[in-house]
Structures are given as structure tokens and as C-alpha cells.
Amino acid sequence: MKRIALLAAIGFLCWATPTFAGSNPDFDLDGVGDVIDNCSEAANPAQDDTDADDCGNLCDCDYDQDGICGLSDFGGFTSKGFGTTNELYNHTEPVWDTIGFGDFGFFTSNFGQVPGPSGTTAGTIACP
Ligand SMILES: [Ca+2]
Numbered sequence: 001m002k003r004i005a006l007l008a009a010i011g012f013l014c015w016a017t018p019t020f021a022g023s024n025p026d027f028d029l030d031g032v033g034d035v036i037d038n039c040s041e042a043a044n045p046a047q048d049d050t051d052a053d054d055c056g057n058l059c060d061c062d063y064d065q066d067g068i069c070g071l072s073d074f075g076g077f078t079s080k081g082f083g084t085t086n087e088l089y090n091h092t093e094p095v096w097d098t099i100g101f102g103d104f105g106f107f108t109s110n111f112g113q114v115p116g117p118s119g120t121t122a123g124t125i126a127c128p
């Protein structure tokens with residue numbers, strides 16, 4: 001009888017213990033799991049990353065890689081001008097649409113901020 005109770009207890013524990021095998025949280029619901037998402041809080045299913053710093057274009061306006069979206073980056077952004085197709089300064093997907101007010105709005109709203117966050121470079125200067 002004790003053996004049956006023990007087997008029942010083990011069976012219950014196996015049933016009640018959640019398994020995380022294969023689970024992969026996706027905060028921004030873009031189909032790319034947080035740990036491999038180069039913009040883990042912005043939906044960017046294409047994962048465009050022109051400067052290849054593992055911080056996706058959709059959350060990266062730190063073009064000179066100093067860890068912050070600042071004046072030096074703004075100079076580069078404005079020199080390209082609206083209507084061009086410079087991929088680096090493009091903050092929408094797909095990458096090769098033109099730079100417009102949306103990209104400017106992204107830059108200004110992130111001015112003074114760090115890029116990211118990125119699930120692939122957590123803790124690095126390039127994309128915290
Ligand atoms: Ca995601």
C-alpha cells in the first residue's frame with residue numbers, strides 16, 4: 001500500500017511540475033523569442049540590424065556605438081535628410097523604405113537614451 005501511495009505521489013509531482021522545455025517568452029509578440037530578439041521590447045520580426053551590433057534598427061539610434069543616442073548621432077541622422085534610403089538611419093521595417101517623420105520621431109523620443117534592449121547583447125555597451 002505504501003508503494004502505491006509513493007508511486008501516486010511521484011506521479012502527482014511529475015504532473016504538477018511545470019515544464020519549460022521548448023518555452024520561449026516573446027514579450028513583444030513578434031515571433032522572435034526574447035533571448036534571441038535584437039529588440040526584445042519592439043516588434044521587429046525581420047530583425048534588421050544594419051550596423052551589425054546585435055541591436056536591431058528598430059531600437060538603435062546609437063550610430064557611433066558610444067552607448068547613447070546623442071548629439072553626435074543626430075548629426076549623422078540629419079545630414080542624410082528626409083526621403084533618402086540610408087538603411088542605418090531607418091527605424092521601420094522593411095529596411096529600404098525612405099527616412100521620414102517616423103524615423104525622426106523615433107530619434108527624438110530616444111534622444112539621451114541607451115539603445116535596446118536586446119536579448120542577444122544583454123549587458124553590453126552596444127545594446128544594454
Ligand atoms: Ca520578440
Ligand SMILES: [Ca+2]
Nearest residue numbers: 039042043044
Ligand atoms: Ca523584437
Ligand SMILES: [Ca+2]
Nearest residue numbers: 051053055060
Ligand atoms: Ca544596430
Ligand SMILES: [Ca+2]
Nearest residue numbers: 062064066068
Ligand atoms: Ca551615440
